[in-house]
Amino acid sequence: MDPTPADASVDDHRAAAEAFLAETDETRPPDIEDEDEVPEEEDT
Amino acid sequence: MTYRPHLLTQLGKTPCARRNCGVCVAGMAADRARKGIDPNNKYAWPPTAGDIRRAISGTWCRPTTLEDCKRAVKALYGVDMTIRYNISRAAFRSLLVSGRGAHMMIRYSVIHGTKFDASPNFYGNHGIFVNERRSDGFYLVYDPLADGRRAGIPKGPQWWPGNLLYAAGQAFPGTNADHVHASFTRDTEP
Numbered sequence: 001m002d003p004t005p006a007d008a009s010v011d012d013h014r015a016a017a018e019a020f021l022a023e024t025d026e027t028r029p030p031d032i033e034d035e036d037e038v039p040e041e042e043d044t
Numbered sequence: 045m046t047y048r049p050h051l052l053t054q055l056g057k058t059p060c061a062r063r064n065c066g067v068c069v070a071g072m073a074a075d076r077a078r079k080g081i082d083p084n085n086k087y088a089w090p091p092t093a094g095d096i097r098r099a100i101s102g103t104w105c106r107p108t109t110l111e112d113c114k115r116a117v118k119a120l121y122g123v124d125m126t127i128r129y130n131i132s133r134a135a136f137r138s139l140l141v142s143g144r145g146a147h148m149m150i151r152y153s154v155i156h157g158t159k160f161d162a163s164p165n166f167y168g169n170h171g172i173f174v175n176e177r178r179s180d181g182f183y184l185v186y187d188p189l190a191d192g193r194r195a196g197i198p199k200g201p202q203w204w205p206g207n208l209l210y211a212a213g214q215a216f217p218g219t220n221a222d223h224v225h226a227s228f229t230r231d232t233e234p
Contacts, residue, residue, distance in 0.1 A: 021139075026128065029129050031217070032109075032218045037107070038055070039166055
């Protein structure tokens with residue numbers, strides 16, 4: 001996907017976003033980790 | 045103005061609280077996707093962590109994935125999320141500017157030392173909800189840990205600089221340089 005200039009219009013961004021979604025899929029890479037547990041606080 | 049969901053915070057007395065970042069973010073994403081409109085079914089509205097956790101893993105407090113959250117919000121609220129891995133900054137920006145919210149994966153250690161740090165002893169993998177991007181490049185971030193529980197802990201949604209958001213996203217293990225992993229709501233804006 002070509003970079004969309006920061007000052008592009010919302011319509012330009014929408015077109016870029018839709019093109020990106022159309023060109024890609026939801027395949028999960030094998031090395032992705034899950035979210036972690038937050039440790040006990042710090043009750044100080 | 046972009047619809048802003050209710051903040052769901054994860055810490056407290058609810059079961060699985062310390063593993064509920066993704067669960068809470070999923071709830072905020074569902075709220076955003078529906079623009080606050082109650083689906084009027086048997087589940088509470090706005091979404092609760094309890095309902096979403098039960099849908100994902102019952103009483104088992106296991107870590108969650110973007111796929112878990114996607115399945116849960118579809119089943120509970122009829123919301124369709126779109127997952128993408130290794131998204132460039134430009135694509136992420138376009139998806140946000142054009143009207144989508146994002147469940148984004150970050151590495152929390154990157155947030156330490158900033159005013160946005162809501163858990164100074166947490167270094168791990170975390171989920172946040174990114175609701176919108178401002179024209180100056182800041183993003184409105186809903187961190188489920190930002191509950192203001194004591195002095196120095198931020199409370200409520202915060203505007204994070206884009207560089208911090210992307211740095212935290214690309215630090216998530218298994219992410220390509222200058223890319224992030226996220227799951228997006230539908231485009232809710234005109």
